[in-house]
Amino acid sequence: MRLCSTLSRVSVALALLIPAVSADRVFASSSLDVCQTNSSFTSSLFNIVFTPDNKTLSINVNGNSDVTGNVTFEVHASVYGYTFLRETLDPCTLGLSTLCPLSQIETSFDATYTNISSSFISRIPGIAYQIPDLDAIVTVYLYDKTAPTVSLACVRLRISNLKTVNQVGVRWATGIIALIGFASSALVSALGYTNTAAHMMLYALSLFSYFQAVAIIGLCGVPLPPIVQAWAQDMSWSLGIIKVHFLQKFATWYQLATGGHPSTILTTLGTKSVQVAKRSIEAAHSLSQRSATIASTASGEYIVTGIDRVAYLENMEPTNLFFTSLTFYCIFVIFSLLVVGIFKAVCELAIRQNRITSNSHLYHIVRNDWRATLKGVIFRVILIGYLPMALLSLWEFTQNDSPAEIFLAVIFFFGMTAALGFAAFKVFQIAKRSQQLHHTPAYLFYADAVVLNKWGFLYTQFRASSYFYLAPTLGYILVKAAFVGLGQKSGVTQAIALIIIEAAALIGASVLKPWMDKTTNGINISICVINFLNAIFLLIFTNVFNGPGLLIGVVGVIFFIMNVVFALVLLLVVLFAVALSFIRKDPETHYQPVADNRASFIKSQTALSTELASLGVTARGEDHLDKEYGNFNNPDMTRHHQNNSYSNANHRDSSSIPGTPQSPAYMSPAHQAIENEKLGHGYQGSEGTLARLNAEGQGGGGFVNQGALRVESPSISSRSQSQNSNRPAGNSPWQRGAGYS
Template identity: 50%
Template sequence: MRFSIAKPLAAVASLAALISPTLASDPGQILQSNSLNTCQENSGFTASLFNVVFTPNNNSANVDIVAVSSIQGSVVFDVAISAYGYQIIRKTVDPCTAGLAGLCPMTAGKIPLNFNLPISPDAVKQIPGIAYTFPDLDAKVKVFINMTDGAQAGTSVACVEADISNGKTVDLVGVKWATAIVAGLSLASSAVVSGLGHSNAASHVAANALSLFAYFQAQAMIGLTGVPLPPVVQAWTQDFQWSMGIIELDFMQNIFTWYQRATGGTPSTIFDSLTTVSVQVEKRSVDLVEPLISLSKRAVAMMPRKMIEPLAEVTKRDLAKRGNIQTGSGSYIVYGIQRVAFRAYIESTNLFMTGLTFFCIFVVFTVLCVAAFKGFCELAVKQKWMSNEKFLEFRNGWFTVLKGILFRMTLIGYPQMTILCLWEFTQNDSAAEMVLAVFFLFGMTITLGWAASKVIRIARRSVAMHRNPAYILFSDPQALNKWGFLYVQFRASAYYFIVPVLGYTLLKSMFVAFAQSKGTVQAISFILIEAGALIAASVLRPWMDKSTNSFNIAICVMNFINAIFLLIFTDVFNQPPLVTGVVGVVLWIANAIFSLVLLIMLIVTTVIVFFRENPDARYQYMADDRASFMKSQTQLTTTTELDALAATARGDKGGYKPGLDLDDDAESISSDSVRRSVNAKGMMPSSATNSVSNGSYGNPPRSPVDPSMPLFPADGHRSPPQYLRQQPSGNFPQRAPSPYGAQQRTASPSPYGGSSSNLSSNFRAQNNASPAGFRSQNNAR
């Protein structure tokens, strides 16, 4: 039977080797266990310290145990060894014949054991070779202690089990660095490409990078749940905890411990006591931990009565508040968020400050990089290392760009901070940390909520004036640079979709933080939330184009599948243990392949953008016609007449700008803002101004630029008709009716007090049609 399990495991291991060719450094062939868990109510044998290392090379096992026993008499050990729920070996061991000193017969009390146990070569041969090589081995040894004399002869008086590890894992530093570098460089590359004027390519790279980062955070959330996870799933999700700011640095941990003590908190000391107690990483449902109450009572029955706090109250309090459980024997059980902290070598009471500090470092580092890049650009232009046109928009409005970048950093860190802040409310590590949790949670939520409402107001104003939300959202440079992080990845008509995204993030974070002791509740809520996200993404398809929609829908599908796997891990279906083990391996392999594909796609896309002469041409033009309003080197025509019209439509800072700046200083495109902007240039008579402000041109007001002009075609063509190129005169021929419903106009009265031809002539008279003349005129000003 042992060979039947070895063959399928060997096949899975071969596939895993292709996906993760570099595992942790080989410590040699060993099998080890660091904790002893109880598997029976009223168990009479527990261990606060349990370290066993088996080395097949010398056929011996080093045993270091500090046990507490309430068993008296002769016993035999019924040993069962299983892997992924499949039993491999079942054997009965008599401690008297095996030479186990102190266990023949067993006596009540504290039993310290430290010895080398010889293992017969026949027993070593029964262990499959795959057990030494497969990463994050899900194997365990269960031992039933059966009495052989007295009234309890033949009955089990204790049951303990130990998880077996071979030292191999998929929790690798290289994977963490690789994923973090790719995601970070992609975000930085999108900013550089945007500064070079390739807005279309930059928006695609940024959208994919943000989606990939969100997928990494979703993987990390699986590890943060209180659901019992197989070892390979725990290790895999640990690879992405950096996206939640869970990064261990020794000197920072010392600072956080000091800070907590200084602000009235009591730091945990699990890592300081590892030499004397064991920490059990919970792999069974936390909902089934109530048997520990009676177990702990029996284990401390020999202690003085006055030293014993009611164990039921202690256990329930720890479940509800601290998240970990200290059994009566002194060992700890960690699960959920504290399981992640323990695997990252971070004290659980330092976890909140760790995530908060790395988020702040991330923001400060980004600000310094932007400021340094601004200074480098100015120095390069002054020294003539690069042309004056490079990064011109960034250099002129870098502070507005910085505001937008800070908003984007807030959006990226929102899942991380909501989980940690909400979880801190249940921990209350110290008064100062509680204040920080309140400040960051409500500050970030209110900031993003206000920004989302700002985008909605701008889009609605654009629809009211131009019957197209893309007009104002993508034409005004300050609005795009400052608020574009919320809507540029979506199509213009789905500008509102950032609100469901924020709600989705907050809802998942609440279940992760507040339901740590209820793994089944978390799994069911994840299924419902991910199902809603998948349906919304598939039906609405809100992202900018087909490829981006496919990219994000695929991520939603994988998140939904992971949620189903999460429910299986809760053992709610009472499935055989082998099913749980196989599902854990499948989750790892499926997500590893999916992550690798996403990373390769993002790397290839980013590289092509930098090495292609015209990266915008690689992407299809969006159906929302945003490219007609955005500044892009490939979208501006060379025709002098169209240059002037494009400057008018986009509202360039150096040219005619009909009040399109929706920043804090110009809240709306009201008639007053139009009048102030145009009167400053002497272009609108006061009579015309009054007529415009009185709304005589219809309700809702109409844009000064007709959306039916060839500069903004609705059929997706980017270039103007040939006849328009051949007629430099301001008397344009009659045009077809606009798809937006605008009336046909041929030399109709202009809202500025003259005919269309006079408007065009006046415009050319005041704004030199030549780009060179336009720049010289600006320089003169």
């Protein structure tokens, strides 16, 4: 008992010299880590709290020692890996008669001292009360006087002042801003500002993905500096790791009801300490490796690292973590669909009250494209939640919390993987078809509203020519989830794997620059750079290089500062984009047109009247395209798509035709007839229909932008048609090229 109290007093007194971390001038330690194998002193419970303001020290210890005889204590105190104090103490010279000599003891001790010397308190620097998540450690070695070179025991205390950057306010702020970005992009898209919506969605998705990447650092089985661990914990909400009391009860009940065995870390904190795997406890970690249950030391202390550590810091049982994340993801899906349903109901009401006209963008979404839009929303929420669900499902396979949870992991992992794989396959199929017909994948990607609303979540953030980048993006998510979820027993393996994965992502992004424009490429490449640096820092935290402790401490501070600044920049970018979208009368003017000319294809969806579009479908007999892309469920968009799709068949973009930069591609009636014969379609319409299709002039209003067939408005007079037909070739810019030579 006296040994424990003496060690506590010495350690706390020395720890007070360290710039520690706390909120209310309190210094505490919740575990006594054993820092050598075959230690002669062990402790299953060790809690100390020191309050400088009232000079009070509280100690609660359960431990034992098999050391006897005259001993000495060697004390080392360090901050951020820098050891600033080394001192040897002899209990005999200090007047501690109960420890001179030391007899074998086994103790359970709970006491409070109120006579702590004010000389110790006065030596505490003021900054010690302010620095959050300070990395302060006190290590005590026990030696026999007869063999002063052989350590009999080693214990280590990590001192905290209870100040931390792991704050609820940070989580709410980051979560709300990300949600605002997603919601605003959806609203702006519904209003018809497609370019603005695409940028806002990309910004919000990039921000959310970055938060997930930082949170994954905390999930790795690597001892982390306290400030790194705390900041990663701030981002754990992006993985669905959120503590709700009633949900924890439900998760425990569900596990018990389905044949599982919940862990009991939180319920035994009164009798057992928990060693949170932080920097410099590798020796303790080596005492026991975690398999399907929580690890514990020989003395009974729990050891939590990686995903278990995140669960413990979130104040939940590790066996409840998978079910908690899955539940919050399901809530997110239901909430998203509920919001979409409410939006449709409001729009339907506005349509009935004639507040939304039939020629508006919202009308077409609600009445013509609703099924495709709903499917697109479902695919989008699958993509957003794929990383945490894949990672935690793979981790659950190694834990086997209960047969029912294993079943859920199988359903979600393979179901979501299959859904995204199918979506990627459809995108590649559509791109291939569009390339064959129009020599560009952009046409079918954006000219068909059904395709855009259903599958656009995978390719709108990229240039049309870089649509293939969605495959390595999905592969990146899957491989990263596999190494983190399945590699919890080897932090070094995880760190090396993440370096390789992030390096590949950085190289691919820097070389291909697949995103929409310079700004979006710059943001995403910057995220790749930060993720790569974080992976390098993670490898340093493993101490595989056996570097000085100061290196790890300094790198931890750099990690925190770098990520805080970068997260703030991304948050401001999202807020700025959201603000501009609602402040500007036409937010599209803020963004340069995307190089793939998607805006022209999107606008061409409603350029033709229903009558002329129907004629085009009948004349060409291209209904097989509808079945390939799903437009047969939407007759209006089928007719629009077919009319647009034929006009661009076998023609390159106007930008690639010499002498006609940025001008609409055009086929003369004669050329149309020739091409129809080649394609085996032929016109079957009446003379009046052919006359209307062949009518050309400059005053017509109904035409398709950028590569679509120019068709004269039915309202033009026959006199105007006659005048145009008698006009010499070459006088009109529309009468040049093939068919007029």
